Every structure is written in C-alpha cells, then in structure tokens.
Amino acid sequence: MSAQTAITGARIFDGDIWHDGKALLVENSKIADIRTESALPAGIETISADGKLIVPGFIDLQVNGGGGVLLNHQQDVDAIRQICAAHAKFGTTALLPTLITDTFDIRAKTIAAGIEARKAGVPGFLGLHIEGPHLSVARKGVHDPSLIRPMEDADLQAMLACADAFDGLMVTVAPENTTLKQVAALAEAGIIVSLGHTDVGYATVKAYADAGARTVTHLFNAMSQLGNREPGVVGATLDLGSLYAGIIADGIHVDPASMRAALRAKQGPGKIFIVTDAMSTIGSDQTGFFLNGREIFRKDGRLALADGTLAGADIDMLSSVRFVHEKLGIALEEALCMGSAYAAQAMRVDDRKGRLAAGYDADFVVLAKTLDIAATYIGGACVHTA
Template identity: 60%
Template sequence: MTQPIAYHASRIFDGERFHEDAALLVNDGSITGILPRARVPAEFQVVEAEGLIVPGFVDLQVNGGGGVLFNNDPTADGIRTICAAHAKYGTTALMVTLITDTPAVRDMALDAGRSAAEAQVPGYLGLHLEGPHLSVARKGTHDPSLIREMTAGDLAALTSAAGTFGVAKTTIAPENVTADQVRALVAAGYHVSLGHTDCNAETAFAYVEAGATLVTHIFNAMSQLQNREPGLVGAALSAPELHCGLIADGHHVDWTTTAVAMRAKVGPGRIFVVTDAMSCIGTEEETFTLNGRTIYRRDGRLTLADGTLAGADIDMLACLRLVHERLELSLEEALRMVALYPAHAIGADSKGHLSEGADADFVVLTDDLRLRSTWIGGTCVHSA
C-alpha cells in the first residue's frame, strides 16, 4: 500500500460546496476526507496542488477521441486511446459510445468493452450502445440502412453480455423496441435511454413506466415540445425519473433554449452535460469517416456533406466553461452538470464527487478554469 497523500489547494469542491485552504485526503485510490490544511494527519504526505481541485468529469456519450472513432476501431486499444484523449480535458470516467452499426460490429464492441473492463483501463466506465434500434424519421447522422427493430436475437446478445463490460447503457426508440424488451434490458442491468425517436409524450411516459430513465441529447433527434403534443422533449422535462443528456456546444441547442429547459426540468432527474465527441478530439484531423460516409470538421462543428450535425467537436472542459459563462450558472452548478449529475444518472455512486469513500478521480484547474492535471484513482494520468 502506498503512503496516503493530502493534496492541498486554495479551494476544493466536493460536489456540493467549496472548502477553502483545505486538503483532499487520498489513500489507496479512494477519498478519505477533506480537512483544513492545519488538521492533516501526520502520516499523510502533503502535496501542493497549486489550483482548484474539483471532481473528475463524467461523460456518458463519447464516440471517439485521439484519432479513434469507436465504430471504426471497436477494440480495447481503441477504448484506451479514447479514454487517454479525454483525460487531457479533465474527463476521468466515460462511456464509450457505439453509433448504429452492424451486429458484427456490435459484438466486437461488446468484446472490447469486456477486455477494457478486465484490464481496468483508466477512465473507462462502460459502453453506451446508441442504436441501431432507433427511428429512421429521427435518424440524425445514423445510417438509415443500418437502423432496424430489435429482434429476439439482439435482445439475447445484449442481455447475455450485461455485467461483463462495465456500466451498460443503450439508446432506443419506441418505434423499434417494445416496452417488454425495455423491461428485459432493465432487468439485465441496462440503463435505457430514449432518443432518436418521433414518439409522442404518452408513449414516452409508457416507456418510463417500463424502466427507461434517461434521454439522449435532449432536443436533438426527437419529437419536440408543441402546444398540443409535448413530444419526447415535454416528457423529458416533466418526468421526474428522466435524466437528460445535453450537448453543450452552442451548436446543437441554443443557449436560451437550454436555459428555459433547465428552469422547466422536474427532478430528481437532472439535465447533465455530454460531449458526443468524435475522433477528432485531441487531434488536428479535418475529416474522418463513419459507416463509409465522410464527416467534415469546420468552425467548431462536425457535419455530413449535407450539413447534418454528426457528433460534436468539443471536450468536457470546454463544456464546463460554456455552461458557466453562457448560462450564467454558478461554478458549483456548472461543475455538477459535468460530474455529479451524470454520475447520478447511471447510479455511479463513487464518481462525480469527492466525499469520503469516493474514487480519487479529480482534476486540478487554474482560477480561470484551465487544466493543470487529471487524476484517476489517485494516479496522475495527465499533466499540463
């Protein structure tokens, strides 16, 4: 066992409040407490963090990074590269996302997730299977030729793999997945998210009753809130059980719309930030391919040739700064949106906060919210 360490900082945010001139106590990869600097036990080695210490960011929708798109490289090495790329921007736990693809690629992804979990790849939390059981009418960038209904074989493949690859999440549309199939997925341990669907609010509520607890990138690729039909957006904002991911890049959702939604959301489910990041994060690449189609990187946006948004060109640290500044949120609430709330959404109780017993996943930031270092399980995985 290594010597316990006390990381001293001018301010430490534990997920709920800031502690001034305090030390984060870390022992064997876990948080053992936060104490005033003067009260640190003698057995702890004191390390000066030289900045703000905040919980590591939790991202539930990451398609790629570091030049790797998971669909194109569904391997444990691909997962390792993606996690390392996002650690450079403060993400300490992420769900690697497979966009709609073939059954063969899905099975490769499940095997890769299993290998990554067994290898304890730093930052790897689990898999998010976004499709292929979606609605063609709300396909977004998903290849319509690959979208299909969930069969008994699909359900068997998913449920038999549950529990082997970390946290399990899947985005489905009621158009192609039955309520009974949702119940079976939830019973197997999946967090079911509604998305890429044109369903009405009544149907959405029925799927909540069946066990769905999340909404994938609210406002994008779904039925909208209207005067006589609330759509999935209306259901998402009014159903307390639903936690809603939001792509906070300013391109996918207008900031005014975001602010209105945050005021309207009924809890305990919260709106939390996802990046929906693609392979270009951490690289200079200007184009890449998905399902044989070219995606173009221009002016902070990723699009297909026809202009359809295709994921996002943003990291979680940039999202933090944007929601803090553009939504005029307190730093405390902005930090919760990128760490605590996504962790709550999937029941990852040891993530997203720095309370006693939590994993020692934290980020050291400057006062102007630039990254100094990223720590996973008490180990520095990136230093600026």
C-alpha cells in the same frame, strides 16, 4: 502517488460545497477525507496545488471517439485506451465509449473489447453506450438508415448477456423499434435504457419511462420537439421527473436560450447532465473523417455531412462545463454538477463517483482559477498534467 497523499493549498469543491484551507486526502485509489492541513498525519506525502481548484472528475456518457480514434472503426482495447486518454486531457475521469448504429458483428466486437478493457483496468473506462441500431429512421440524424432495424430476440439476449460485464452499460433505443417488454427486460437487468432518435409523443415516452427507461439521449436533437398540443419527447423529458437527460453544450446543437429554458423547466429528481457526443477529432488535428462510408467535415467547431447534417460534436467536457457557466450564466457549482454528479446519478454509480467524499473513487480535476486544466487524476493517479 503513494498509498496516502494529501493535496494542499487548493479550494476544493466536493460536489455540494467549497472547502477553503483544507487538504484532499487520498489513500490508495480512494478519497480518504477532506480535512484541515494541520490535522494531516505526520510525514504524509503532500502535493501543492496552491491557488487552484479541485473539483470532481467529469463523467461523459456519450463519447464516440477521441485522439483520432472512432469506436465504430476500431473495436479493441487500444482504441478504448486512446479514447479515454484523449478525454482525460480535458478533465474526463470516467466515460462510456459509444458505438453508433452499426452491424451485429461490430457490436459484438465492441462488447468484447469493452470486457477486455475492464479486465485491463483502462483508466477512465466506465462501460459502454450502444446507440442504436434500434432507432427511428424519421429521426436518424447521422445514423445510417440502412442499418436501422427493430430489436430482435438475438439483440436483446446480446445486451442481457453483458449486463453485468461493466460498471455501466447504456443502450439508446427508440420506441418505434423496441417494445415495452424489451425495455423492461433491459432495465430489470440493470442496463440504463435511454430514449433517443425517436419521433413519438408524450404518452409513449411516459409508457416507456414507466417500463424502465431512465434517460434521454442528447435532449432536443433527433427527437420530436415541444409543441402546443403535443409535448413530444422534449416536453415529456422536461415534465417527467423520473427521466434524466444528456445535453450537448456546444452552442451548435442547442441554442443557449433553449438550454436555459430547459434547465429551468426540468422536473426532478431526474437532472440534465452534459454529454459531449465527441467524435475522433477531440485531442487530434483531424480535419475530417469517415463514418459508415460517408465523409464528415470538421470546421469552426462543427462536424457535419456535406448536406449539413450534424455528425456528433467537436467539444470536450471542460469546454462544455465552461460554456454552461460562462455562456448560459449558470453558477459554476451547478455547471460542475452537470458535468459530473448528475451523470453519476443517471448511471447509478453516485455511491462512488461524482463527488469528493470519503470512500469515493479518487477521480478529480485540478483547475486554474481561469478554469484551465492543470491536472487530471483517475483512481488517485495523475494521468495528465498541463
């Protein structure tokens, strides 16, 4: 794409409203304007998207792998590049490659790889999500219990040392294995602290939210549930307006009725946003893979251990957005915001991502009216065409 380009003929959703009969003006890597086609500069390069939709690029804050690559197995720039490229084919323009509970050494290699990926300008790389190892064994899910442990000062310092190394850094912890002081230190450094894989009650969640925890990892999964006398993590997440929450929208991890109830109940300003929790299978023909020496089986859209324990998800962001819209009956505009704007808000990057407005990154998706992917743009460059 040249320094200044206009995409014409499409219906444009800017994150708030639709624009008809207008063009998306891109200058270098930023959105310059949304304006009527008659007001475009003379001689500007145009790209026709007649009859299609242009929407903000999807933002996925929990991506374990893609394109046959799992971050726990390969910690280098090539792995991050392959994961980002695999998800770009499904409209994801910014993501957090996610490391599942592993050793201190693997975490250090992941952080080093992330720093190099940022220096290399890998398209779609927003930062890292370190999920564990400071979780609850009682709510471990697929995480290896032998690797779960309390947060020590060396762990805290490792996170604080890279707090400014990325556009976004998220850390999932459980109160069972972290202290309020540790969470406060992470939050004060600008790290997004997410509560997950935890069995604590409402009062504890509130205390950790007050200390700086901002999000909750895959709502409903691997956490204490909403009860009549103890609201649990689920109830606290819905009741506390300060908390954002990711949710896996594949119809397997959470029943559609529970998803609809949660969306109706969530107190703001914190929102529920879509995450894929995708594994290496996305964009690949893998029938399974290994995680921490245990075999994961892929069948009928489900990833699980031999005992049935879910092991991440086999879904992409576009399919997730379509699920929320088509299966839950949520308005398309809201489903799109759940796939983009709300994640940007949770990560505090909503001053440059999650919307199509002047000065924002030119990250957007071109969709057919059927919501099939047509093209993905990151920083004004087309990185995928169907």
